[in-house]
Amino acid sequence: MFGVYAPEHDVARLAYFALYALQHRGQESAGIASVQAGHIMTQRELGLVSQVFSEQSLRALQGEMAIGHVRYSTTGSSAWENAQPVHRSDRRELALAHNGNLINAVELHAQLRERGVGFRSTSDSEIIAALLSTHEADRVEDAIADVMPRLKGAFSTVVMTRDGVVAFRDPAGLRPLCLGMVGDRYCVASESCALDIIGAELLREIQPGEMVSLGERGIETRQVVTGHRQAFCVFEHIYFARPDSRLEGNRTQVSRRKMGEILFREAPVQADVVIPVPDSGNPGAAGYSKASGIPQDDGLIKNRYVARTFIQPGQELRRHGLRMKFNPLPEVVSGKRLVVVDDSIVRGNTTRQIVKMLRDAGAAEVHMRITAPPIRHPCHYGVDMSTREEMVAHGRTVEEIAQELDCDSLAYLSLDGVYEAIRSTRATHCDACFTGDYPLEGTADAANGKFALEDELPLVGA
Numbered sequence: 001m002f003g004v005y006a007p008e009h010d011v012a013r014l015a016y017f018a019l020y021a022l023q024h025r026g027q028e029s030a031g032i033a034s035v036q037a038g039h040i041m042t043q044r045e046l047g048l049v050s051q052v053f054s055e056q057s058l059r060a061l062q063g064e065m066a067i068g069h070v071r072y073s074t075t076g077s078s079a080w081e082n083a084q085p086v087h088r089s090d091r092r093e094l095a096l097a098h099n100g101n102l103i104n105a106v107e108l109h110a111q112l113r114e115r116g117v118g119f120r121s122t123s124d125s126e127i128i129a130a131l132l133s134t135h136e137a138d139r140v141e142d143a144i145a146d147v148m149p150r151l152k153g154a155f156s157t158v159v160m161t162r163d164g165v166v167a168f169r170d171p172a173g174l175r176p177l178c179l180g181m182v183g184d185r186y187c188v189a190s191e192s193c194a195l196d197i198i199g200a201e202l203l204r205e206i207q208p209g210e211m212v213s214l215g216e217r218g219i220e221t222r223q224v225v226t227g228h229r230q231a232f233c234v235f236e237h238i239y240f241a242r243p244d245s246r247l248e249g250n251r252t253q254v255s256r257r258k259m260g261e262i263l264f265r266e267a268p269v270q271a272d273v274v275i276p277v278p279d280s281g282n283p284g285a286a287g288y289s290k291a292s293g294i295p296q297d298d299g300l301i302k303n304r305y306v307a308r309t310f311i312q313p314g315q316e317l318r319r320h321g322l323r324m325k326f327n328p329l330p331e332v333v334s335g336k337r338l339v340v341v342d343d344s345i346v347r348g349n350t351t352r353q354i355v356k357m358l359r360d361a362g363a364a365e366v367h368m369r370i371t372a373p374p375i376r377h378p379c380h381y382g383v384d385m386s387t388r389e390e391m392v393a394h395g396r397t398v399e400e401i402a403q404e405l406d407c408d409s410l411a412y413l414s415l416d417g418v419y420e421a422i423r424s425t426r427a428t429h430c431d432a433c434f435t436g437d438y439p440l441e442g443t444a445d446a447a448n449g450k451f452a453l454e455d456e457l458p459l460v461g462a
């Protein structure tokens, strides 16, 4: 997600490259909206950023400001209607991009429909857009300040009207959102890697519960909601964010290397070579190798042109994605005792197949080391981890998981180890997918399945 107000820049091109750097956050659809002479223009399509936009389409998106989004589905299917930015013109015209997931989407949707508000999509993001575009306040900032306390869940959001761009973040700060400066203008992005690519400087993170307006007069900020428990997603540090992004003052790559070092301290093993599962396990393997003195080598080669399997929806696609993805090097692994490092295990399909591939290539022993605790609970705040039943750690001890994956040993980094690596504590983070301890009240009983709104409102043509 990205937003910029910069009349003297090519804002559509800035948005394009920012989204290009954020491609890992969503690969189902991409979109950019811009404002030119008081009109909002939107282009959004299913596909990758590089497939969706051309020179010609970017030229048609000229303007003073722009917002953009890459999507993978959490609430709402991956249909075109759910691609973002959402564009609505009720009382006011606006475009909106949202990263996260509302846990009271069904309730808000019902309230809006009772008021006669119609919807074109089944995403929770259109609910936020509808609340703001139908709001009677004259300024969109006042509408946001009124609506924010009614939204429950994760929402890093950017809204654009013909007057400016406004970004706001949920009071727990579940998903990331940072503020940058490009020339003497301001921009916002989900991660700092999007600022680097456009030559923008990272100023700071948008605070949980804060709203920041970007416009002709620079920025204005307002702390709309205070006093909530902060709960930044710890899985962003472990897996989701790009390694060159900065999160909470930590370079993600450095945190992940540290996780590997701590994992060796917690779970050492006698072995000949450390190999990463590329690319997700690279920094963890480097840390494990450094701490243990066991040399690191590339025993698995990854096809760089296959999209990451984790965020392609559906079991069948995931399995196909994996078969195309890795190839072991017998010269590195044959006859060796291997420590194989990865950053997480969700369903276990990837790990199981990797272990088999390595054994088939002649590995003498395969010891899996994971730089995160076992994932046993679904995420309700915007990361598609599938159901509890599909998770390999669900209802299994670590020994049972090791048997299931057919490895000689398996060890996970402790939660304390994760927090040591990111130099912080549980008090300000969400770690619910590991602990089941959801930081927001009402999460467990929220009727927020991925297709919750589709049950209410069948999607035309889907």
Ligand code: SF4
Pocket (backbone or CB within 6 Å): 174, 233, 234, 235, 236, 378, 379, 380, 381, 382, 383, 430, 431, 432, 433, 434
């Ligand atoms: S449940 Fe896990 S993935 Fe979801 S927000 Fe919390 S830590 Fe992040």
